[in-house]
Amino acid sequence: xxxxxxxxxxxxLIPAVTVGGALIFRDRQYAWITLCVALxxxxxxxxxxxxxxxxxxxxxxxxxxxxxxxxxxxxTPIPAFKPVAAFVIITAMYFGGEAGFLVGSLSAVIxxxxxxxGPWTPFQMFSWGLIGLVxxxxxxxxxxxxxxxxxxxxxxxxxYSLMTxxxxxxxxxxxxxxxxxxxxxxxxxxxxxxxxxxxxxxxxIFARPIGKILERIKVKYAL
Amino acid sequence: xxxxxxxxxxxLLTYFVAIIGIFMFASNPVMRVTALLGGILFCLLLxxxxxxxxxxxxxxxxxxxxxVTNPLFSHAGVTPLFFLNGNPVTxxxxxxxxxxxxxxxxxxxxxxxxxxxxxxDKFLYLFGSIVPKLSLTLSMAFRFLPLFVRRMKTVTTAxxxxxxxxxxxxxxxxxxxxxxxxxxxxxxLENAMETSMSMRARAYGKAKRTSFSLxxxxxxxxxxxxxxxxxxxxxxxGMASGATDFFFYPRIGELSLSPLAVTAYSSFAILAxxxxxxxxxxxxxxxxxxxxx
Numbered sequence: 029x030x031x032x033x034x035x036x037x038x039x040x041l042i043p044a045v046t047v048g049g050a051l052i053f054r055d056r057q058y059a060w061i062t063l064c065v066a067l068x069x070x071x072x073x074x075x076x077x078x079x080x081x082x083x084x085x086x087x088x089x090x091x092x093x094x095x096x097x098x099x100x101x102x103x104t105p106i107p108a109f110k111p112v113a114a115f116v117i118i119t120a121m122y123f124g125g126e127a128g129f130l131v132g133s134l135s136a137v138i139x140x141x142x143x144x145x146g147p148w149t150p151f152q153m154f155s156w157g158l159i160g161l162v163x164x165x166x167x168x169x170x171x172x173x174x175x176x177x178x179x180x181x182x183x184x185x186x187x188y189s190l191m192t193x194x195x196x197x198x199x200x201x202x203x204x205x206x207x208x209x210x211x212x213x214x215x216x217x218x219x220x221x222x223x224x225x226x227x228x229x230x231x232x233i234f235a236r237p238i239g240k241i242l243e244r245i246k247v248k249y250a251l
Numbered sequence: 252x253x254x255x256x257x258x259x260x261x262x263l264l265t266y267f268v269a270i271i272g273i274f275m276f277a278s279n280p281v282m283r284v285t286a287l288l289g290g291i292l293f294c295l296l297l298x299x300x301x302x303x304x305x306x307x308x309x310x311x312x313x314x315x316x317x318x319v320t321n322p323l324f325s326h327a328g329v330t331p332l333f334f335l336n337g338n339p340v341t342x343x344x345x346x347x348x349x350x351x352x353x354x355x356x357x358x359x360x361x362x363x364x365x366x367x368x369x370x371x372d373k374f375l376y377l378f379g380s381i382v383p384k385l386s387l388t389l390s391m392a393f394r395f396l397p398l399f400v401r402r403m404k405t406v407t408t409a410x411x412x413x414x415x416x417x418x419x420x421x422x423x424x425x426x427x428x429x430x431x432x433x434x435x436x437x438x439x440l441e442n443a444m445e446t447s448m449s450m451r452a453r454a455y456g457k458a459k460r461t462s463f464s465l466x467x468x469x470x471x472x473x474x475x476x477x478x479x480x481x482x483x484x485x486x487x488x489g490m491a492s493g494a495t496d497f498f499f500y501p502r503i504g505e506l507s508l509s510p511l512a513v514t515a516y517s518s519f520a521i522l523a524x525x526x527x528x529x530x531x532x533x534x535x536x537x538x539x540x541x542x543x544x
Binding site: 060074075077078081082083084086087088089090091093094095097098101130134137138140141144145146147199205207208211233234237238241242244245248249 | 275276320324325355358359362363365366370371382383384385387388389391392393395396399400429433436437439440441443444446447448450451455456
């Protein structure tokens, strides 16, 4: 049943929202359509988790989410220098991409209870979730080589910025204004750099030691 | 002062979905400005007094930024005001910029009110029955936050007791904090694993679980949800018939004042100012009761 629902969201609802939104709201309301799509694309992961997760997995995801939110709260004074993406990547490396997606998207929901919920919440959920999901595919090479880890953490920072700026432009203009997008990217360049830098710093410092802890837990409790 | 917040979570969610939903899709200046005003008034009541100046310092520049940048990036429209670097700055784009700024700030205002009113417990209560595991995960994560902060303090104190501390500069302190953090991670994970085993021993996930909550759906909630849905329906009817359509490009359109459009405007205005009125009424009642003691 849940599987059916998740297929429906993917193959029916998302195109329906896109096409329907474009037809009904001729007034260039792409921002809201993208928002709905971002939210809908999280649903299959949530449903799969709801259906499949055992207690151990559930608790692990809760702990990793709390840690990444805690990191975001601790680093509030330094703008954009946040360990959230790093935690999402570490989770994905050791518990798989799906756990990474969940930790990313749940961290966005929870931390925004402090930092303010808004129309950007679904985009953050989606962006951090996606960073985690992709990290899951690259987990083996990232564990083996530091260079891959550094490259991915830079890419994650840059793509986070790219994705959130799509939202900025759609929100401000109602349609995808390429010149504003480029302007937004340029003005966000320092932030992008800090995102990437914070990812690299946190991953270089924490990936190995936290990885050791997670490996040990996995062996000890047969995860 | 949260008279509005005392409604049932389902009522509150319906209200916020209705107002933000209309706000998103109604491209009509009257409705957007009404919603912005309603949002600002509601927000003023919910905020702590000392937070207000800081917020003004954030939202007013943002408003100006959005309003000013639109005509610089968008050259649509037929009435050029002046030329900048060979590109026309048009009247339409400038007006649309102000409209966008109203939208952006308005949505932010309503989301701020949403965050104030829909606290974590209400959110979890609503979704607990639909996605029980996911909401359990969320509520555990919420609970872990203060717990982890406390554990970090405990570990720091213990390390200090062992003589493992340093004030020899920044790098050393960071290193120390990192070590505390790592030990809290492993402590918390081990602890969480024990929690999970204990949950499994109590047959978690084998049957449907009940949960405790203080929320009850009363007559008052029923009336409120009916009023919300009625106003929502009236507004949406106006919008769907096209009476409230408004165009900025290529030339600024005329505002429709047909009966249908006026009904939509006024019912949306009532909807937007409803929380403000309820809050003020609650505050006045409270004053009155206090004066009787």
